[in-house]
Structures are given as structure tokens and as C-alpha cells.
Amino acid sequence: MLAARRKATNIARSHAARSLSTKVSSSNVLGSDGRHEIWREGIYDHDNEPKVKRRDGSYQPIEKLRGFINYSRNKEPYRDPSKRVLDWGELNPVEGRDEEKHTEIERKIQAARCMDCGTPFCQTHTGCPVNNLIPEWNNLVYNGQWSDAIERLHKTNNFPEFTGRVCPAPCEGGCVAGLVDAPVTIKDIEYSIVDNAWIEGLITPRIPKERTGMTVAVVGSGPSGLATADQLNQMGHKVTVFERADRIGGLLMYGIPNMKLEKDTVDRRVNLLREEGIEFVTNADIGKNVDVNELRTNFDALSLCLGATKPRDLPVPGRELNGVHFAMVSVIPYPLEFLTENQKRLLVTKEGHLESNWDKEKFITAAGKDVIVIGGGDTGTDCIGTSMRHRCKSVTNFELMPQPPPERAQDNPWPQWPRVYGVDYGHAEVRAVFGKDPRVYSVMTKEFIGDEDGNVKALVTQDVDMSQGRPVAVEGSEREWPCDLAVLSMGFVAPEEYIAKELDLELDQRNNIHALYGDYRTSIEGVFAGGDCRRGQSLVVWAIHEGRGIADAVDSYLKEKRRDELEAGKPTSVFANLSSINAHV
Numbered sequence: 001m002l003a004a005r006r007k008a009t010n011i012a013r014s015h016a017a018r019s020l021s022t023k024v025s026s027s028n029v030l031g032s033d034g035r036h037e038i039w040r041e042g043i044y045d046h047d048n049e050p051k052v053k054r055r056d057g058s059y060q061p062i063e064k065l066r067g068f069i070n071y072s073r074n075k076e077p078y079r080d081p082s083k084r085v086l087d088w089g090e091l092n093p094v095e096g097r098d099e100e101k102h103t104e105i106e107r108k109i110q111a112a113r114c115m116d117c118g119t120p121f122c123q124t125h126t127g128c129p130v131n132n133l134i135p136e137w138n139n140l141v142y143n144g145q146w147s148d149a150i151e152r153l154h155k156t157n158n159f160p161e162f163t164g165r166v167c168p169a170p171c172e173g174g175c176v177a178g179l180v181d182a183p184v185t186i187k188d189i190e191y192s193i194v195d196n197a198w199i200e201g202l203i204t205p206r207i208p209k210e211r212t213g214m215t216v217a218v219v220g221s222g223p224s225g226l227a228t229a230d231q232l233n234q235m236g237h238k239v240t241v242f243e244r245a246d247r248i249g250g251l252l253m254y255g256i257p258n259m260k261l262e263k264d265t266v267d268r269r270v271n272l273l274r275e276e277g278i279e280f281v282t283n284a285d286i287g288k289n290v291d292v293n294e295l296r297t298n299f300d301a302l303s304l305c306l307g308a309t310k311p312r313d314l315p316v317p318g319r320e321l322n323g324v325h326f327a328m329v330s331v332i333p334y335p336l337e338f339l340t341e342n343q344k345r346l347l348v349t350k351e352g353h354l355e356s357n358w359d360k361e362k363f364i365t366a367a368g369k370d371v372i373v374i375g376g377g378d379t380g381t382d383c384i385g386t387s388m389r390h391r392c393k394s395v396t397n398f399e400l401m402p403q404p405p406p407e408r409a410q411d412n413p414w415p416q417w418p419r420v421y422g423v424d425y426g427h428a429e430v431r432a433v434f435g436k437d438p439r440v441y442s443v444m445t446k447e448f449i450g451d452e453d454g455n456v457k458a459l460v461t462q463d464v465d466m467s468q469g470r471p472v473a474v475e476g477s478e479r480e481w482p483c484d485l486a487v488l489s490m491g492f493v494a495p496e497e498y499i500a501k502e503l504d505l506e507l508d509q510r511n512n513i514h515a516l517y518g519d520y521r522t523s524i525e526g527v528f529a530g531g532d533c534r535r536g537q538s539l540v541v542w543a544i545h546e547g548r549g550i551a552d553a554v555d556s557y558l559k560e561k562r563r564d565e566l567e568a569g570k571p572t573s574v575f576a577n578l579s580s581i582n583a584h585v
């Protein structure tokens with residue numbers, strides 16, 4: 001009783017303080033449970049919501065007008081790193097199971113921080129690549145209009161459940177609140193909108209009412225291929241997606257590991273697309289076991305969404321030793337790789353039966369090994385996270401570049417993507433288990449050293465000086481590191497060439513398929529390209545953006561084609577359904 005009275009007095013005091021203050025205070029508003037402190041006593045009839053502690057110390061109803069001043073950014077934490085390394089479940093906490101999960105009140109508070117700016121940089125070209133209508137859905141979440149929120153989110157983003165999990169959130173780098181304080185937790189809000197929508201059954205098949213009679217083949221089922229297919233299907237075209245792997249999803253399925261994106265989440269969306277009328281053909285390696293020219297003949301348009309799957313190599317002495325592997329993609333003469341085969345191994349049913357064609361002989365384990373991951377980025381972090389779950393003996397991560405600064409450098413102003421030091425999930429796990437960060441900066445690998453059986457046992461590095469804008473080896477800085485598994489994760493250089501060769505497609509100077517941004521037409525009529533195979537290795541959100549762009553370009557092309565055919569008075573068999581074609585034109 002006494003404590004309650006003292007608290008009430010404090011509230012009254014802080015009310016007074018608040019009325020004088022317009023500045024953002026840094027006072028801590030988060031309680032011991034990691035959320036904004038709440039106060040349920042007293043008379044307050046606003047939707048039965050509690051009062052929430054503001055930065056000025058007062059407890060008041062949640063309000064949006066000055067939300068970014070009153071409340072702190074509070075990102076929903078991932079699950080505890082020392083616990084999650086023991087399983088392959090997603091990093092994100094699960095509703096009703098994990099205590100880290102934000103409450104509905106905390107979600108509302110975070111949405112209240114959005115200022116609804118006149119120029120929302122978060123959704124322009126400086127922020128979200130798919131131009132998500134961020135302030136609109138933040139406002140809808142604040143008002144509890146979750147079904148309107150998913151409707152707005154789907155307007156610009158075909159697969160928010162993927163971006164809500166794996167996107168690095170360039171939107172947050174451009175958030176205006178980030179100029180004076182910390183950005184809004186946009187990615188978390190996106191995630192909660194789409195997850196809520198799946199749980200509430202708000203996402204159901206949208207089967208197109210009319211069909212145009214036009215057919216499109218999409219090669220590749222990563223996010224760019226899936227977005228292309230989704231858009232074109234909704235426009236009424238008949239879409240078939242061809243994938244060489246045994247499962248649909250591209251890197252969503254066999255690249256990005258389970259802990260970032262569980263595979264049921266990918267299957268759930270693919271099944272929905274299937275119900276909506278898209279046909280999927282797996283184990284169809286176009287250009288190898290299916291003739292690409294046959295597709296050109298049998299479909300009205302062809303879209304290439306092949307990804308960029310040629311890994312960058314490290315041609316130094318000892319590269320051929322056992323235990324030196326690419327992070328992903330088996331290529332001649334190196335048939336073994338680390339991540340994909342691991343992912344296939346995890347695709348078992350609850351009864352323990354394998355659901356994919358996992359080949360035990362090709363599986364590389366990090367268990368009990370000194371692992372060195374060469375190269376950072378998402379792939380490098382995923383190799384670290386995977387090694388931790390295999391129970392490696394140690395893991396070290398080499399970066400050629402120096403350690404980024406803790407805050408934006410002068411040449412990296414807002415609203416650019418902040419190139420600052422961060423701790424990704426894999427680094428946090430190594431810190432939690434081994435007590436130190438795995439990253440070693442400004443080093444390059446000079447040589448792998450093997451034992452008498454041809455297995456790698458160590459590697460030699462040399463420090464590099466980047467002060468002149470290019471790597472300069474520092475004399476006498478050689479170091480030897482024990483290593484019995486080295487994973488090369490230095491990015492991907494280009495798409496594989498066989499389809500481009502067969503079609504005689506023009507490539508750009510980086511060996512990507514040549515097609516102008518926004519146009520997506522290749523050098524061959526009726527053939528389009530986008531995603532990583534056009535822009536180079538990138539992000540899921542950019543792949544979705546390009547997939548949507550390809551669909552618009554293909555649709556315009558099909559309309560032109562149909563008009564020409566009809567004007568020439570010779571509609572072909574694919575135009576059999578003329579009434580719906582006319583309706584579509």
C-alpha cells in the first residue's frame with residue numbers, strides 16, 4: 001500500500017516534469033522483464049490498457065503523437081543464445097512459449113514510436129526496396145487493426161514472413177527517428193503483422209477469377225522467381241515454375257539455415273501459391289535435363305530467376321586439402337559444401353524419415369573441430385551458427401576489412417545504410433558459449449597447411465593494411481591458426497553460365513545476365529531476367545522487388561504480343577480462351 005502510494009506520488013511529480021520537457025530524455029523506461037514498465041492501478045478506462053512508463057518517468061496511457069519522444073526503441077530479442085545453440089529452431093521467440101516474446105502492449109508502444117513523417121525515408125529508395133507502406137501499417141498496428149495491416153503489407157511485399165525474419169532492414173537505417181534517437185523497430189512490426197495474419201487465418205488463397213490464356217515459364221524458385229510467379233498468376237497468366245533442386249524455395253530453402261527461417265514457413269507460402277494456380281516442377285535442371293529452347297517454344301514468355309550460385313574461390317597453396325570447403329554450392333572439382341547438405345539433413349519428418357535426398361557421404365560435420373570461416377556477411381554468420389549447432393571445438397571468423405566504427409562515419413550519413421559494428425546472431429552465440437567474439441579483422445589467408453594424409457591442419461594468415469583503400473600485406477605479420485575445417489564464405493561471383501550459353505544471352509561485365517534495371521528484358525525477345533542472376537548477389541527483399549518488376553515487364557510484353565497477333569488476325573493456339581484475353585487487354 002505504502003509502495004503504491006509512493007509510486008503514485010512519483011507519477012504526479014513526473015507528470016509535472018513532462019509538461020515542461022519537450023526533449024528526448026535517455027532515462028531508462030524498461031523494466032527487469034525487458035519491456036516498458038506498466039502500471040495497472042488507478043482509474044483508466046481506455047480499452048482496459050495499462051498506463052506505460054514514459055522517458056520522463058511518468059506513467060500514462062499509450063499515445064502516438066509524441067511516441068518517439070516518450071518511448072524507447074525496444075527490439076524483440078532473439079531467444080537466449082546459450083539455449084538456442086542446442087537446437088535448430090528459429091531464433092525468434094515463439095508466442096506462448098518463450099518469455100522473450102513481446103507482449104501486445106509492447107508491440108503497440110513500438111508502433112507508437114512511428115512519427116508518420118511527411119517524407120517517410122523508410123519507404124523510399126533510401127529505405128525499403130519494396131517500398132513497404134511502413135507508416136500506414138505502423139498506424140494500423142497502433143490502432144489494433146491487424147487485418148487491415150496485413151492487407152497493406154501484402155500490397156507491396158509478396159512474402160513478408162521471409163523479410164520479417166531475414167531482412168537486414170535498410171528501412172531502419174533510413175527511419176527519421178534514427179536522426180535524433182533510435183529507429184522504429186520496423187522489421188519486428190512487419191514480422192508480427194504477418195505472423196498474426198497466418199495464425200488468425202487471414203491469409204487465404206486468392207484464386208484469379210479470369211485467365212488470359214497466356215503462359216509463362218519461370219526458371220528458378222528463389223524469392224525472385226516466386227514473386228514473379230505470384231504477380232503474374234494474380235494477373236491471370238498461367239505460370240509454371242521450374243526448379244532444379246528437389247524442393248521449391250531457392251536459397252530460402254537450401255541456403256538460409258533453419259534458425260533464421262524454418263522450412264515449414266517456406267512450404268506454407270509455396271503451398272498457398274500452388275492452391276492459387278501456380279504449377280511447380282522440381283528436379284528440372286533447365287539447360288541440362290530440360291531443353292531451354294523447348295520452354296521458349298512452349299511458353300509465351302520465359303523468366304530467368306537463376307540466382308548467383310558461382311562461389312568466389314581462394315586459390316592459395318593447400319586449397320585442395322580435405323577439410324577446405326565452400327560454404328555453399330558444390331562445383332567441379334570441389335563436390336563437398338557445408339550449408340546445403342546440412343539443411344537437407346534437417347528435413348526429416350517427425351517420424352524420423354528423410355524428406356529430401358540427403359547424401360550422408362557428402363555431409364560435413366563441424367563437431368569437435370577447430371573451424372575457421374573465411375569471409376563475413378550473412379553466409380559467414382550462417383556457417384558460424386551451423387558450426388555452433390554441430391558442437392565445434394572452436395570457431396574463428398576472418399574478415400579482410402577492418403572492424404567497422406561503433407557509430408556512423410562522416411562519409412556514411414543518415415539515411416544511408418549504417419556501416420557500423422554489429423553483433424549478429426552467430427557472433428552472439430560464440431560469445432555466449434566460448435566467451436569471446438569469433439571475428440578477426442584485417443587478415444588474409446596465405447596458405448592452408450596439411451598433414452601427411454592430405455587433411456588440413458592449420459592455416460597461415462597475414463595482416464592487411466587498408467588505409468590506402470586497398471589491401472596491403474603487412475610484412476612479418478604471419479600467424480598460424482590450428483584448423484581442421486575451413487569454410488570459404490567470400491560471396492558469389494555470378495550465375496552459372498549454361499542457360500545463358502545455350503540461349504546465347506548477352507552478359508554484363510560482371511558475367512551477370514544483361515537486362516536493364518526496371519526493364520528486365522534480356523538480349524533475346526521474350527526472355528526476362530532478374531534477382532541475383534541479374535543484379536549480382538544481394539538480398540531477399542531485392543529479389544522480391546525484382547520479381548515484381550519482371551512480372552510487370554512480362555505482362556506488358558504479353559499485352560503487346562497479343563495485340564500484334566490480334567491485329568495480324570492470326571491468334572495462335574495459346575490464345576484459345578479469347579474472351580478472357582480480350583477482357584484482360
Ligand SMILES: Cc1cc2nc3c(=O)[nH]c(=O)nc-3n(C[C@H](O)[C@H](O)[C@H](O)COP(=O)(O)OP(=O)(O)OC[C@H]3O[C@@H](n4cnc5c(N)ncnc54)[C@H](O)[C@@H]3O)c2cc1C
Binds near residue numbers: 220249288530
Ligand atoms: C547462406 C546464405 C544466407 C543468406 N542470408 C540472407 C539473409 O539473411 N537475408 C537476406 O536478405 N538475404 C540473404 N541471403 C541472400 C539471399 O538468399 C539471395 O539474395 C536471394 O535468395 C536471391 O534470390 P533469387 O531468387 O535471385 O535466387 P536464389 O534464391 O538463389 O534462387 C535461384 C534458384 O534458381 C535455381 N536454378 C538455377 N539454375 C537453374 C536451372 N538451370 N534450372 C532450374 N533451376 C535453376 C536454383 O536451384 C535456385 O533454387 C543469403 C544467401 C546465402 C547464400
Ligand code: SF4
Binds near residue numbers: 129130131157163
Ligand atoms: S522488407 Fe526489409 S526493408 Fe522493407 S520494411 Fe521489411 S524489414 Fe524493412
